[in-house]
Amino acid sequence: MERSVARMVNVIRGLEGARAASEAARLPASLAGCPVHDLKERLRDAGLRPTRQRVALGWLLFGRGDRHLAAETLFEEAQRARVPVSLATVYNTLNQFTQAGLLREIAVDGGRTYFDTNTSDHHHFFVEGGDTLVDIPGHDLAVTNLPEPPEGMEIARVEVVVRLRRKAS
Ligand SMILES: [Zn+2]
Numbered sequence: 575m576e577r578s579v580a581r582m583v584n585v586i587r588g589l590e591g592a593r594a595a596s597e598a599a600r601l602p603a604s605l606a607g608c609p610v611h612d613l614k615e616r617l618r619d620a621g622l623r624p625t626r627q628r629v630a631l632g633w634l635l636f637g638r639g640d641r642h643l644a645a646e647t648l649f650e651e652a653q654r655a656r657v658p659v660s661l662a663t664v665y666n667t668l669n670q671f672t673q674a675g676l677l678r679e680i681a682v683d684g685g686r687t688y689f690d691t692n693t694s695d696h697h698h699f700f701v702e703g704g705d706t707l708v709d710i711p712g713h714d715l716a717v718t719n720l721p722e723p724p725e726g727m728e729i730a731r732v733e734v735v736v737r738l739r740r741k742a743s
Contacts, residue, residue, distance in 0.1 A: 620674035630657040631667050640692040642680065642707040680707060682735060697734040710736065
């Protein structure tokens with residue numbers, strides 16, 4: 575049952591994608607491929623109104639390929655780019671983007687949370703005492719023998735953080 579619902583959602587998504595593509599085809603040439611326009615569309619597709627703050631923060635977040643960053647890092651980047659936002663707004667926006675599926679939240683111990691612009695299934699290396707996460711491509715790590723989930727539950731996702739430290743020399 576759940577699977578067929580998921581399939582239906584995928585079909586609906588596919589239809590929406592096709593509609594978006596045909597709308598894109600009707601756009602004036604100057605707008606098609608414009609990064610700001612594309613970002614606004616991406617926010618709208620995710621169900622978020624493209625407010626000025628969301629667009630400015632989205633621009634900083636998504637404009638540089640896949641990355642993992644803490645809220646404080648994005649806040650510093652916003653200050654450097656003279657985007658007038660508070661740290662609280664940065665947190666709120668990151669949480670909204672995460673809920674909308676544009677980001678993935680990765681909690682490393684110590685309460686440190688990173689936001690990953692790569693929302694596909696993959697795992698991470700984390701250097702202890704450092705502040706960077708590095709992607710492990712999905713196919714480089716296989717998690718097997720997963721426990722049977724409790725009655726009425728299913729496994730949503732498995733995330734592995736492989737912690738690294740320097741070898742003692
Ligand atoms: Zn990642």
